[in-house]
Amino acid sequence: MKRIVFLIFVMLTIVSINLFSQELDPLLKLLIEKKVLTEDEAVSVQKEYDKKKSEEKEATKKVVAEETKNFKSVSDALKGLKIGGTYFLSYQNGTQFDATQEDAKKSYNKFVLKRGYLDVRKEITPYLAVRFTPDITLDSSGDYKLRMKFLYADFHYKGNSYFSNPHFEVGMIHFPWFDMEENINIYRMQDSHFLDRLGLAQTADVGMLFGVNFGEPLSKDYQERVSKAYPGKWGSFEIGIYNGGGYTANEKNTNKVLASRISFRPIPNHLPGLQFHLFGVTGKGNVADNLRYDKDGIFKNRKIYPDWKLLAFITTYQHPWFNIVGQYFEGEGNLSGNLYYTPSNYVPQLVSAEDIFKSCSNKGYSFFTDVKLGEKKKWSIMGRFDYFDPDTKDILIITNSEDVQKRYIYGVAYKIYQNNIVLFDYQRLTHSRYFKADEKIPNEDRWQLTLQIKF
Secondary structure, X not given: OHHHHHXXXXXHHHHHHHHHOOOOOHHHHHHHHOOOOOHHHHHHHHHXXXXXXXXXXXXXXXXXXXXXXXXXXXXXXXXXXXXXXXXXXXXXEEEEEOOOOOOOEEEEEEEEEEEEEEEEEEEEEOOEEEEEEEEEEEOOOOOEEEEEEEEEEEEEOOEOOOEEEEEEEEEEEEOOOXXXXXXXXXXXXXXXOHHHHOOOOOOEEEEEEEEXXXXXXXXXXXXXXOOOOOOEOOEEEEEEEEOOOOOOOOOOOOOOEEEEEEEEOOOOOOOOOEEEEEEEEEEEOOOOOOOEOOOOOOOOOOXXXXXXXXXXXXXXXXXXXXXXXEEEEEEEOOOOOOOEOOHHHOOOOOOOHHHOOOEXXXXXXXXXXXXXXXXXXXXXXXXXXXXXXXXOOOOHHHHOOOOOEEEEEEEEEEEEEOOXXXXXXXXXXXXXXXXXXXXXXXXXXXXXXXEEEEO
């Protein structure tokens, strides 16, 4: 009998332990003490509460997991995304040629928004990136409008020790040479660089381009102290095929323009900043395929389809304290197709009829340098000289339509922070052409203060 009683006591103890093995809520314990609830009822309430709490916890986990997934999607979308901007904010005071004025000069005094890049770049995969860069432009009516400067896909690869960083661009892309020039002469804020300003080529166009560096990249020390652009030990190469109208004009014909640049570092171990470049363009000016002269005379119905050819020899030197760019070119015509001999240039016995509607042969040269000052290189002085002869055959001079131009630029710059710069410069443009029998086009002078914002 005693054994039976003992077994019953053990079983009751086990059941009690199971019932109260789960800690009751303090409020339920209080209700038991006040005899509002029995122990069984309290345990039942506790179980229901724990079940509901567990369900809520699982639901919360699902919500957190979903939000984490969404956040990861946003994070993946932002990975490799870079958004930047480049703005040129300028004040100008000067004179320009205007034959209607008594002294043939028209004064101006104005603030100008010269550039307004929004630069968006995205690394989609380790071998594919894209770039989207709209810019502002001031049209003839004085209205600022948005236009596209770059929009392309860039396929790239690390390469090897012989050919490093090969890349292939397609879309509205770089035109060879100008991107390299802007990494040496950083004062694009002053105005367009030499060949671009003359209208002989533009910095971007629709097409496709292949580029590669020769040899392994230069040391990180050189790239940090001097330049990271096109750092191939022995140089670099680019070749592209384009519509030919540039990024500011529609394609007007079926011709495609071929452009290329090859750069060579002759002694990279001793003078890594010294490079020799060859830049060339061949194609047709951007005029319609079927454009013909429609006025009566010996030239009626003659086709107007001028060549566009350019060959430039360039030497550059980059150093932590100074930079030098020297350029010389010879060419025929220009990208817009409006630099050719017209019927008004025809003079019997002096000018051959065969030369009419052919591209004008031209040449020119430019020299640029800047020198950094001060221990922190915050200050710098810069200078540039451009020379352009639009007609080396001297056909235009016969009819007083040749204008040999010389441009002088001097400036002082202060680096606020990284690529944020203030530039104060003076520019003079001289002409050889007479706009009257005894009067040359007067000099055009300009003072300019420009703030470059870049991030």
